[in-house]
């Protein structure tokens with residue numbers, strides 16, 4: 001039997017691939033002889049995925065609560081996947097650690113397209129949040145929520161990682177501390193990260209167990225990420241482009257949209273949901289563990305802005321008020 005030129009070329013490429021990692025091609029060809037065909041259920045890990053929902057109570061609506069959090073975590077994972085690629089200029093590294101020589105440098109086209117992807121994820125999350133807002137019986141929620149304390153979405157580490165990979169840490173610190181922190185090391189800046197004001201006791205202002213346990217588990221990792229991304233977060237990658245590229249309209253649109261999506265649109269639908277379930281009377285408030293969420297969650301109070309230089313003073317003053325929502329809907 002004669003092999004076509006295409007097959008011979010593929011064999012040469014395979015030989016090169018395995019040689020680079022000190023492996024022998026014929027052994028791997030042997031492996032191909034014995035491997036089974038791949039099925040959907042194995043590739044997508046369907047059975048494992050569908051076994052990951054473990055309600056803690058008998059209320060049927062708790063399953064909705066768990067699954068929607070898991071869906072959100074998967075979108076957060078996709079977002080982090082794109083942010084990693086932006087940070088690494090679109091490089092592709094093989095599992096064996098080889099740089100496959102894909103991209104060398106960040107380009108405005110690459111950045112625009114990857115931000116567009118992330119914006120689509122957050123748009124999907126914002127639009128689907130009704131699954132939470134309208135999708136559970138409030139009476140059931142208020143009961144099963146008590147069996148989950150002190151867990152809170154506040155402890156979603158992926159959300160914090162997204163922030164650290166989008167902007168300079170200084171933009172995530174308390175506004176009144178920024179001037180004095182601007183040249184401080186990461187370890188010092190992170191002590192003033194804005195979210196330390198969340199999940200505190202409404203009565204005393206003390207840290208809740210939710211916050212303490214979260215810091216204990218993740219703070220070291222957050223410091224590492226903040227250091228790693230100090231020079232390769234989205235803002236830094238944007239600023240590394242030639243000035244003319246930074247003015248590109250399509251890119252600017254995706255940058256601003258990202259800021260609005262992560263810091264206004266999603267937080268607003270999330271906040272509205274918290275209001276629906278938690279804001280009626282004092283016994284409802286107990287379902288959060290009695291935290292300060294009403295003062296902490298609204299985007300107009302947090303004023304978290306990843307790219308302050310891309311907004312006018314007026315836009316920043318009115319952050320989280322309705323004009324931004326309307327403006328962003330027009331951009332889509």
Ligand code: HEM
Pocket residue numbers: 068069072073132152153154155156159195198199210267270273274277278288291292293297
């Ligand atoms: C019925 C649905 C929900 C309610 C009532 C709710 C309520 C709250 C409350 C009250 C807080 C403030 C922290 C605290 O006091 O514990 C919070 C924070 C948070 N929740 Fe939710 N939540 C809901 C769904 C979700 C979902 C589906 C996610 C997705 C992962 C999520 C992620 C977060 C995040 C990331 C924070 C921190 C926000 C920030 O620091 O600005 N929540 N949530």
